[in-house]
Amino acid sequence: MTAALGLLQEVAIKTPDTTGYLRMGYAAIGAIFAAYLLFLWMRARSEK
Amino acid sequence: MSLRTWVRTLWGLAAVLNGAALAMIFFYAPVEIQMGAVQKIFYYHVPSAIAGYVLLFLAFLFSILYLWKDDPSYDLLAYTTAEVGFVFITVVLVTGPIWGRSAWGKWWVWEPRLTSALILWLMYSAYFLLRLFSRHEARAARIAAVVAIIAFFDVPIVHKAIEWWGSIVHPKKVVLEPPMRQTFFVAMIAVFTLAAALTLTRFMVGKAEERRQAQREATP
Numbered sequence: 362m363t364a365a366l367g368l369l370q371e372v373a374i375k376t377p378d379t380t381g382y383l384r385m386g387y388a389a390i391g392a393i394f395a396a397y398l399l400f401l402w403m404r405a406r407s408e409k
Numbered sequence: 410m411s412l413r414t415w416v417r418t419l420w421g422l423a424a425v426l427n428g429a430a431l432a433m434i435f436f437y438a439p440v441e442i443q444m445g446a447v448q449k450i451f452y453y454h455v456p457s458a459i460a461g462y463v464l465l466f467l468a469f470l471f472s473i474l475y476l477w478k479d480d481p482s483y484d485l486l487a488y489t490t491a492e493v494g495f496v497f498i499t500v501v502l503v504t505g506p507i508w509g510r511s512a513w514g515k516w517w518v519w520e521p522r523l524t525s526a527l528i529l530w531l532m533y534s535a536y537f538l539l540r541l542f543s544r545h546e547a548r549a550a551r552i553a554a555v556v557a558i559i560a561f562f563d564v565p566i567v568h569k570a571i572e573w574w575g576s577i578v579h580p581k582k583v584v585l586e587p588p589m590r591q592t593f594f595v596a597m598i599a600v601f602t603l604a605a606a607l608t609l610t611r612f613m614v615g616k617a618e619e620r621r622q623a624q625r626e627a628t629p
Contacts, residue, residue: 379445382511386450386504387431390457393503397496397607405614 412613419606426599430592438592447511450504452592456600457500462564464494464604465533469561472554484550485619488540489611491557493604495533502530513578521570522579529567532560 410418434452441448471487474480505523506516517523536556543549571579585593 379447379511382447382507383449386447386507387453389503389507390453390500393496393500394603401607401610401614405617 412609416606416609416613419602419609423599423602423606426595426602430596430599433592433595438589439586441589444512447508450508452596453600454501454504454508455593456597457497457504459597460600460604461494461497461501462568464490464497464608465529465557465561465564468494468557472557475554476551476558481550481619484554485612485615487554487557489608489615491533491536493608493611495530495537496607497600497604498526498530498533502526509578518578520576520578521574522567522576525563525567525570529560529563532556532563536560 430452434449438449438452440446468487468491471483471490475483475487505526509518510516536553539553539556540549543552570576571581
């Protein structure tokens with residue numbers, strides 16, 4: 362248990378804290394484009 | 410080649426290029442020393458801004474042509490390019506604060522570039538609200554064209570803001586290492602291909618809506 366916690370702590374220290382913001386940024390980009398594509402798809406469907 | 414085939418080809422290219430760009434961003438481009446991994450937002454943030462500027466410039470041109478020629482095709486082209494451009498400017502305005510929170514410790518700073526970019530976004534929001542809620546379509550299209558022309562004048566202001574008024578957060582010049590430059594180049598092509606695919610798809614949807622509207626009007 363102590364070894365596992367130690368390992369986690371080591372990984373957490375080694376992982377730059379900016380990685381979380383990087384993931385957040387690309388998740389936001391994906392969400393915006395996915396939302397717009399869904400909007401286009403719904404409009405196209407309503408015209409069929 | 411028909412428009413549909415063009416759109417399909419562009420979507421295929423966009424998928425491959427964006428996949429390649431993301432692989433290069435996460436596995437090839439080095440981590441910037443000062444800002445850390447978050448700097449990699451740059452590879453979509455900047456190309457999205459440039460793609461947004463280009464699309465809004467096209468909306469500006471098509472709006473002028475619509476007012477001049479009074480041809481509804483130009484109105485659809487203006488609406489299409491403005492809408493897709495707005496999506497790209499939204500990407501810039503969302504990713505900027507995420508990057509800023511990590512790099513500067515603040516989500517938002519009222520400095521010239523951020524403020525002028527927000528004003529740009531608000532002006533195009535007004536453009537879409539005008540089109541959504543107006544009862545007189547032809548009149549709304551003409552007023553919207555004027556709004557799109559006026560709103561575009563904010564684009565050079567956003568671009569030149571740092572040069573004209575300085576910035577406490579944005580650098581005046583960015584120097585990239587060769588692997589960063591290569592990644593940026595691929596991301597740029599990927600984002601522009603995506604912009605083209607989205608614009609043509611939106612144009613096709615607009616055309617289908619026009620046809621449906623004409624059918625409705627023709628039906629007694």
